[in-house]
Amino acid sequence: MxxxxxxxxxxxxxxxxxxxxxxxxxxxxxxxxxxxxxxxxxxxxxxxxxxxxxxxxxxxxxxxxxxxxxxxxxxxxxxxxxxxxxxxxxxxxxxWGVLFQQGALFSNLTVRENVAAPLFEHTRLPKSEILELADLKIALTGLPPRAGALKPAELSGGMRKRAGLARALALDPExxxxxxxxxxxxxxxxxxxxxxxxxxxxxxxxxxxxxxxxxxxxxxxxxxxxxxxxxxxxxxxxxxxxxxxxxxxxxxxxxxxxxxxxxxxxxxxxx
Ligand SMILES: Nc1ncnc2c1ncn2[C@@H]1O[C@H](COP(=O)(O)OP(=O)(O)OP(=O)(O)O)[C@@H](O)[C@H]1O
The missing domain is CATH 3.40.50.300 (P-loop containing nucleotide triphosphate hydrolases)
Known part of the structure; x- marks a missing residue:
């Protein structure tokens, strides 16, 4: 049966x-x-x-x-x-990653430090690798390399969105x-x-x-x-x-x- x-x-x-x-x-x-x-x-x-x-x-x-x-x-x-x-x-x-409307970037950090923040929080990678990964994400969103050293207030609205997107993508979200x-x-x-x-x-x-x-x-x-x-x-x-x-x-x-x-x-x- x-x-x-x-x-x-x-x-x-x-x-x-x-x-x-x-x-x-x-x-x-x-x-x-x-x-x-x-x-x-x-x-x-x-x-x-x-x-x-x-x-x-x-x-x-x-x-x-x-x-x-x-x-x-x-x-x-x-x-x-x-x-x-x-x-x-x-x-x-x-x-997951989130791009909030205003970008929600830390104003006292550079773009590179902002993008690196979730990597410092969620991984144990060495600092040099984290900063390299942050630079890769910055490039991925079409920002020029020099943008990494700038603070959010020094960016245009469009650049700020891209920086927020780079941070949202920092941990390779699905x-x-x-x-x-x-x-x-x-x-x-x-x-x-x-x-x-x-x-x-x-x-x-x-x-x-x-x-x-x-x-x-x-x-x-x-x-x-x-x-x-x-x-x-x-x-x-x-x-x-x-x-x-x-x-x-x-x-x-x-x-x-x-x-x-x-x-x-x-x-x-x-x-
Ligand atoms: N923290 C809060 N405290 C009290 N009411 C809230 C809060 N957040 C949202 N609301 C209320 O929830 C409802 C929906 O708000 P929400 O911001 O989600 O709308 P939305 O569709 O995103 O609007 P918009 O297109 O204008 O941004 C509104 O009536 C709003 O007043």
């Missing part, structure tokens, strides 16, 4: 990098997320959009452990983050979080930064979670876009599919004048 085999749990490595299930986020009476679900697949570049105050940053902060969820489960690489021991957290933390990476850049600088993120995500096989208001970025580099509204993710689809949505906010966003212009520019680029 055959007996039913016990279900074999999926190995943690096969698990999606990000799984959010039934997330509830609150500040007092202000319910920001209510039963929000979102899965980000390995290798996917996901854009995250939504009106102001819909909870994009709170979602990012919840995923990376800066805000404790008020309900639901967040799994990173298959691990329930609420249940993870301090040791597991530290190990998992090495697997998962990269970007909070409005092109905000504050001029259109040419923004397009160059989009190109850099696309090149890096392809060559380093990164999974990317990118909050953005930049329609050009959405069209240029994302595989899918998650839309936050009504305290949930109401849609997750390639941008071309979202153009056909009936949801009023999505319609207005993608088919308003700016959305149409970004769509046309993307079509022209792909010809």
């Amino acid at each position: 055959k007996t039913a085999a016990a279900p074999v749990p999926a190995p943690a490595e096969a698990a999606p990098p990000i799984q959010v299930e039934g997330l509830v986020s609150r500040f007092g009476d202000n319910v920001v997320h209510d039963d929000l679900d979102l899965t980000v697949e390995r290798g996917e570049v996901l854009g995250v959009v939504g009106g102001s105050g819909t909870g994009k940053s709170v979602l990012l902060n919840s995923i990376i452990g800066l805000k404790t969820p008020d309900g639901g489960v967040i799994r990173l690489f298959g691990e329930d983050m609420q249940e993870a021991s301090r040791r597991k957290w530290t190990a998992l933390e090495r697997r 998962l990269l979080f970007l909070d409005e990476p092109t905000a504050g850049l001029d259109p040419i600088g923004a397009a160059a930064f989009d190109e850099l993120i696309k090149d890096l995500s392809d060559s380093l096989d990164l999974t990317v979670f990118m909050i953005t208001h930049d329609l050009d970025s959405l069209y240029t580099i994302t595989d899918r876009v998650a839309v936050l509204a009504d305290k949930k993710v109401i849609a997750k689809a390639p941008v071309e599919e979202l153009e056909h949505s009936d949801h009023p906010w999505i319609k207005e966003y993608f088919l308003g004048p700016r959305g149409r212009a970004a769509g046309k520019a993307a079509t022209a680029r792909s010809r």
Whole structure:
């Protein structure tokens, strides 16, 4: 007689990098997320959009452990983050990098020291190797070598973003979080930064979670876009599919004048 085999749990490595299930986020009476679900697949570049105050940053902060969820489960690489021991957290933390909106660089350190900081914190490599690795990351993000010796205040906005990105990539993460990476850049600088993120995500096989208001970025580099509204993710689809949505906010966003212009520019680029 055959007996039913016990279900074999999926190995943690096969698990999606990000799984959010039934997330509830609150500040007092202000319910920001209510039963929000979102899965980000390995290798996917996901854009995250939504009106102001819909909870994009709170979602990012919840995923990376800066805000404790008020309900639901967040799994990173298959691990329930609420249940993870301090040791597991530290190990998992090495697997992602974050580029915050303002770069969040230490103002009293040089770019090289900023990029080296996570390597000093998480590895026991000798100082000379750490500084060499920092220089490699600085070059990877397209900064000139001389930028390593500069302090953040001595950099342009675009250079500061690149320095923040170099630091986010210091530990060779598999998962990269970007909070409005092109905000504050001029259109040419923004397009160059989009190109850099696309090149890096392809060559380093990164999974990317990118909050953005930049329609050009959405069209240029994302595989899918998650839309936050009504305290949930109401849609997750390639941008071309979202153009056909009936949801009023999505319609207005993608088919308003700016959305149409970004769509046309993307079509022209792909010809
Ligand atoms: N530390 C906090 N304390 C109290 N309320 C907060 C806090 N952080 C965020 N909120 C509230 O959570 C809600 C979502 O904020 P969040 O910053 O995530 O929005 P967002 O979608 O990122 O907006 P934007 O596009 O304007 O940056 C807002 O109502 C905000 O006031």
